[in-house]
Every structure is written in structure tokens, then in C-alpha cells.
Amino acid sequence: MYDRSAKLSAKGVVIEYWLQRSRTLFTAVQGVDLTVRPGELLAIVGPSGCGKTTFLNAVDGLIPIAGGNLTLDGREITRPGPDRAMVFQQPGLLPWRTVLGNVIFGVEAQGTMSKKESIARAKHQIELVGLAGFEDAYPLELSGGMQQRVNLARALLTDPEMLLLDEPFAALDAQTREMMQLELLKIWSQTRKTALFITHDIKEAIYLSDRVIVFTRRPGRVKDEVEIKLSRPRDLRVKRDPQFLTYEDRIWESIQEELAVPAERLIAGVPAA
Amino acid sequence: MSIKEADRVLPVTAGESNATREKRSVVQPSRIKQYEPLVLGTVSVVLALTAWQLVANARIYSILFLPGPWDVAQAFVKLFQTDDIWLDIGTSGMEMGIGYGMAIGVGLVLGMLMGWYTRFQYALDPFVNFFYSTPRIVLIPLFILWWGIEMPPKIAVIFLGALFPIIINTMAGVRNTEAALLRVARSFGASDALIFRRVVLPGSVPFILTGFRLGIGHALTGVVVAELIAAKHGVGQIIAIAGQTFQTPKMLAGVILIACTGMLLTTILQRIENRFQTWRPQIR
Ligand SMILES: Nc1ncnc2c1ncn2[C@@H]1O[C@H](COP(=O)(O)OP(=O)(O)OP(=O)(O)O)[C@@H](O)[C@H]1O
Ligand SMILES: [Mg+2]
Numbered sequence: 001m002y003d004r005s006a007k008l009s010a011k012g013v014v015i016e017y018w019l020q021r022s023r024t025l026f027t028a029v030q031g032v033d034l035t036v037r038p039g040e041l042l043a044i045v046g047p048s049g050c051g052k053t054t055f056l057n058a059v060d061g062l063i064p065i066a067g068g069n070l071t072l073d074g075r076e077i078t079r080p081g082p083d084r085a086m087v088f089q090q091p092g093l094l095p096w097r098t099v100l101g102n103v104i105f106g107v108e109a110q111g112t113m114s115k116k117e118s119i120a121r122a123k124h125q126i127e128l129v130g131l132a133g134f135e136d137a138y139p140l141e142l143s144g145g146m147q148q149r150v151n152l153a154r155a156l157l158t159d160p161e162m163l164l165l166d167e168p169f170a171a172l173d174a175q176t177r178e179m180m181q182l183e184l185l186k187i188w189s190q191t192r193k194t195a196l197f198i199t200h201d202i203k204e205a206i207y208l209s210d211r212v213i214v215f216t217r218r219p220g221r222v223k224d225e226v227e228i229k230l231s232r233p234r235d236l237r238v239k240r241d242p243q244f245l246t247y248e249d250r251i252w253e254s255i256q257e258e259l260a261v262p263a264e265r266l267i268a269g270v271p272a273a
Numbered sequence: 274m275s276i277k278e279a280d281r282v283l284p285v286t287a288g289e290s291n292a293t294r295e296k297r298s299v300v301q302p303s304r305i306k307q308y309e310p311l312v313l314g315t316v317s318v319v320l321a322l323t324a325w326q327l328v329a330n331a332r333i334y335s336i337l338f339l340p341g342p343w344d345v346a347q348a349f350v351k352l353f354q355t356d357d358i359w360l361d362i363g364t365s366g367m368e369m370g371i372g373y374g375m376a377i378g379v380g381l382v383l384g385m386l387m388g389w390y391t392r393f394q395y396a397l398d399p400f401v402n403f404f405y406s407t408p409r410i411v412l413i414p415l416f417i418l419w420w421g422i423e424m425p426p427k428i429a430v431i432f433l434g435a436l437f438p439i440i441i442n443t444m445a446g447v448r449n450t451e452a453a454l455l456r457v458a459r460s461f462g463a464s465d466a467l468i469f470r471r472v473v474l475p476g477s478v479p480f481i482l483t484g485f486r487l488g489i490g491h492a493l494t495g496v497v498v499a500e501l502i503a504a505k506h507g508v509g510q511i512i513a514i515a516g517q518t519f520q521t522p523k524m525l526a527g528v529i530l531i532a533c534t535g536m537l538l539t540t541i542l543q544r545i546e547n548r549f550q551t552w553r554p555q556i557r
Contacts, residue, residue: 060460080462092457096475096552108471109463138552158461 006035007162007194008059012068015054028054030219031068036162041188041195043205045251046215046223047258052198053089055220056166059196060086072162082110085160089167091147093139099126100135102150106158122157128187129153145176149183156187163188163195170200178236181207189233202255203239206230206247214251217258224254340522348522349529357506362530364506365496368424372431373492377485380436384443384484388477389469394444401440409433409491410498422503427496434495435488442484446477482546489538497531 015029029051036042044052057063058070061080070077072084085106093102103122107113113121126135129149139147148168155163168184169177181204188195188208199205205212206228214224226247230238238244322342329341336344352358387394387401409430416426450473458468500509508530515524 062456062460080460082462086457086460088453088457088460090453092451092453094454094472094475096549098552105457105471106461109458109461109467111464111467138554140552140554 007038008036014067016066027219039192043197043209047217050215051220083161085155085158087165087168091151103153106154125153165197214254344522345525349526365508368427372428376435380439384440388444388447405437427499430495431492434491438487439484446480
């Protein structure tokens with residue numbers, strides 16, 4: 001049943017959390033079916049708390065799945081691997097390491113590259129994300145946007161087959177965010193890595209991706225799927241294109257429907273997201 | 274991609290690079306501000322000593338009850354002219370060195386193990402809590418009974434004094450590792466050993482050094498009290514004998530010697546701590 005054209009394939013993926021306090025199992029994701037094609041940039045949007053981060057963590061191999069199957073290139077995902085790299089919502093930089101030290105941390109953890117080589121490549125990678133001249137700065141001396149660039153560079157340096165991004169620009173102001181979107185598109189168009197991008201921002205999802213997946217409210221499932229047929233390369237003007245707005249309306253409606261679902265579908269005793 | 278392109282897309286970083294990097298703080302502190310702690314500290318100490326000298330000079334109380342700073346200074350110089358002083362300092366120093374060194378070694382290992390392995394902590398917690406809430410100096414008579422009045426009982430009490438603050442702080446440091454950093458490390462497939470060395474340990478340094486600093490206080494208390502009770506040589510012994518023979522200035526000279534040792538060690542640790550903190554921007 002494995003789809004040969006898929007990079008990542010999720011079939012009926014169920015993810016549960018064990019709630020220690022109430023001693024119950026809590027279903028965060030209930031039967032997600034989706035595929036990500038090689039070289040595709042796929043965005044996932046959905047109401048807050050619907051299990052997007054949870055799903056992405058499972059793809060990264062940080063948490064196990066309780067049901068269904070989740071495969072990368074046909075192999076089951078059981079743990080983190082060098083074929084995937086995550087760009088976290090919070091930058092998660094080591095405060096005592098410089099920009100350079102943080103960018104090499106990913107490959108250092110994987111133990112796949114010599115120190116010398118990693119430093120040489122990291123310098124190039126730092127340039128690529130627009131941080132040239134800041135190699136020796138510490139994270140606390142950087143702005144939020146610059147910290148996210150380090151976060152991105154660290155993931156890119158591991159040269160993964162698939163890039164996982166969990167709302168990487170959510171904490172940034174509108175201008176910086178647009179700049180980072182441009183930057184990401186540029187890097188993505190050069191490398192054509194398969195990417196799974198999670199966001200709350202519908203415009204961001206449409207602007208970046210080839211396809212947008214809408215999740216239902218918790219427990220999350222795939223509700224809708226919108227193919228984005230805007231030509232590439234895209235500049236920021238595409239956000240005012242009539243076709244763009246049509247996509248935006250459709251996705252917005254879809255999420256609104258979810259937010260309006262009657263409360264009975266909520267599971268009682270659920271913690272705040 | 275050419276560098277030019279990057280510049281066009283990212284005007285902010287291009288202009289920022291030189292201006293903000295050179296100075297770590299927003300405003301460079303003025304010269305006066307820089308020396309403020311030193312100047313104010315010196316002034317207040319001088320004032321206090323003067324007041325003390327004036328009160329002592331009035332001789333409302335005899336030199337036995339209240340010697341002035343000058344008397345103490347003279348006693349201090351005389352102390353260093355005696356033959357035994359270096360034997361005393363050497364004895365106390367050696368006791369400190371061995372006891373405190375052992376406390377660092379054992380404390381670090383146990384603290385890390387207890388922080389990293391929850392089961393290890395469960396097993397050792399009762400002992401750590403018991404000893405930490407008992408003033409360890411009350412065990413001195415027992416140690417003297419076991420090992421006599423030479424070095425071993427002192428080493429034991431210094432060791433126990435410094436050990437528990439070091440264990441507890443090291444453990445807290447390991448425990449306080451940010452979950453987000455652990456998640457990042459795991460996501461990149463880091464081994465447990467690498468996570469420990471590169472994430473947990475560097476993050477624990479401030480805690481560990483705080484433990485060391487608290488340990489110094491406990492260790493110095495241990496050495497002096499142990500020598501007060503029974504000893505052949507040692508700075509605590511100088512204080513004890515001077516006190517019993519009513520040589521108050523000499524006694525205070527001994528006290529100052531201990532205090533200076535404590536301050537010196539604390540300053541050294543502070544320096545080490547600062548070296549590990551260059552990444553932290555100044556608060557003011
Ligand atoms: N470690 C955890 N333990 C227990 N429950 C959790 C845990 N992490 C998440 N959850 C629950 O799982 C559900 C999905 O959480 P998740 O973080 O995946 O949502 P999300 O879609 O990423 O939300 P947001 O868009 O707000 O980031 C939430 O209801 C949350 O309460
Ligand atoms: Mg999330």
C-alpha cells in the first residue's frame with residue numbers, strides 16, 4: 001500500500017499522550033492521512049491545539065505513534081534521523097555558544113561530519129541565511145529574527161532530505177516575517193528539499209507552499225487539501241493576486257467551520273494547549 | 274546566489290553588522306561608573322576602621338575587651354614573625370585542600386548522577402537530606418574519637434561540610450536543563466553522552482560554581498571549629514589558644530587570616546564564574 005511517489009506517507013496516524021495527573025490516554029491526532037511528494041513544500045494549517053506540532057514531532061521521530069503508519073521513503077519512522085531536520089518554533093539555541101557554534105550543533109550531534117568541515121560549511125550556511133559578520137555573536141545579542149535564522153541554518157547544515165518547520169516565523173514581526181519567507185523560498189528553490197511547514201498564518205501557507213492541508217480541530221485529522229497553482233518564483237506581490245485571495249477565502253472558511261463545531265465533539269477533561 | 278542578492282533582500286543585517294557588535298552594552302559605562310564599586314567599597318571600609326579606631330582609642334574598654342584595628346594589625350605582623358605560623362597555615366591549608374578537593378570530586382560525581390538518573394536520586398535523597406539538615410560540625414567529637422586529634426577528623430568534617438551544598442547545587446543544575454534544548458539535541462539524534470557533555474554540563478556551570486562557593490563557607494567553618502576543639506597545629510588552634518590566654522588582638526588576627534582566605538577563594542571562584550559567563554550580556 002506504500003505510495004511510490006511519496007517521500008513521506010501517513011496512513012491513519014493516531015497519536016496519544018498519557019496524562020499522568022488524570023491517568024488517562026488523550027488522543028491528540030486521530031487518523032491523519034497524507035502524503036508529501038519529493039521536493040514538495042507542504043503547509044499544514046489548523047485551529048490551535050489540533051495536533052499540528054504533535055504530528056510534526058512524530059514525523060521527526062521524537063514521539064511514537066499509537067496507530068496507523070508513518071513512513072519516510074517507505075521506511076517506518078521510529079526515531080530522529082539525519083534524513084530529517086526540524087526548525088523549531090522557539091529557536092532553542094545554546095546561549096553559551098556563538099552563532100557558529102550553534103549552527104554546527106546539529107551536525108555535531110549527528111556525528112557525521114568532521115569539525116573542520118562543519119565549520120567551513122557552517123560559515124557558508126551562515127552567509128546563506130544572511131548572518132555574515134555575526135559568526136561570533138552570542139544568541140542573547142541577536143534579535144528574534146536573527147535567532148530564527150540560526151535555527152534555520154542549523155537545520156540546513158545537516159543537509160536533510162526533509163525539512164520540518166514548526167511555525168518558525170510565528171514570533172516575528174510582520175516585516176521580518178515577510179523577509180524570512182522570501183529567504184526561505186529562495187533557499188528552498190535552490191535546494192528543492194521536501195519540506196513540511198506548519199503555520200497559523202494562511203497567507204504564509206499559500207505564499208510558500210505547493211499544497212495546503214487543513215486539519216480539523218482536536219483530535220486532528222485532515223479536513224481539506226488545497227493545491228496552490230501559483231507560478232514560481234513568487235515575489236511578495238503574489239499575495240494580492242485574485243487567485244491567491246480565492247485560496248485564502250477557501251482555507252479561511254474551512255478553518256472557520258472547524259472553530260464553529262459544537263462543543264460535544266470536545267473531549268472532556270482536556271488540558272489547555 | 275551572489276552576495277549582492279542577499280544584501281538586497283536583507284537590508285537590515287547588512288547595515289547592522291559593524292555598529293552593534295563592537296560594544297556589548299547599549300551604553301558604554303563612564304570611567305567613574307567603572308571604578309564606582311572599588312571607590313565606594315574602599316571608602317566605607319576606611320570609615321568603619323576609623324570609627325573602630327576612635328572608639329578603641331577612647332579606651333572605654335580595655336584592650337582585652339576591645340582592641341583597635343591598629344592593635345590587631347600589629348598582632349598580625351607579630352604572628353607572621355613566629356616560627357610556628359607556617360606550620361599552622363600549612364596544616365590548616367592541607368586539611369582544607371584535601372577535604373575540599375575530595376568534596377568537589379565526590380560532590381560533582383554524585384550530584385551529576387543524582388541529577389541525571391532519577392532512580393539514583395531516589396536512593397540517595399534520604400542521606401543527602403539527613404546530612405544537609407544536620408550541622409556537620411556536631412560530628413567532630415565522634416570523628417576525634419575515631420581518628421584522634423591529627424588531620425583526619427578535620428578533613429572529614431571539611432569534606433562533609435562542603436560535600437552537600439556541592440551535591441545539591443550540581444543536581445539542581447543538571448535538573449534545570451531547559452527542555453527545549455534537550456528536544457533540539459534529541460531531534461538531531463544526539464547520544465546521551467553528547468547531550469550530557471554539550472548541553473547539560475555547560476548549562477549547569479553557574480549552579481555548580483554556586484555550590485563550590487557555598488562549600489567554601491562550610492569548609493572554613495569546619496576547619497576552624499574542629500581545630501578549636503582539639504588540634505596540635507592550625508590557624509583555628511592559634512585562635513583557640515589566643516582566646517584562652519586573653520591575647521585578644523592575636524585572636525582577631527587569626528580570625529582575619531581565616532576571613533581573608535575565605536574572601537580570596539570566593540573571589541577566585543567569582544573570576545572563574547565570570548569567565549564562563551561572557552555570553553551573558555551585562556544586566557545594567
Ligand atoms: N506533552 C504533552 N502532554 C500532553 N498533552 C499534550 C502534550 N503536548 C500537546 N498536548 C495536547 O495535544 C493537543 C495538540 O497539541 P499540539 O501542540 O500538537 O497542538 P498544535 O496544533 O501544535 O497547536 P498550536 O497551533 O497552538 O501550536 C493539545 O490539546 C495539547 O493539549
Ligand atoms: Mg504547535
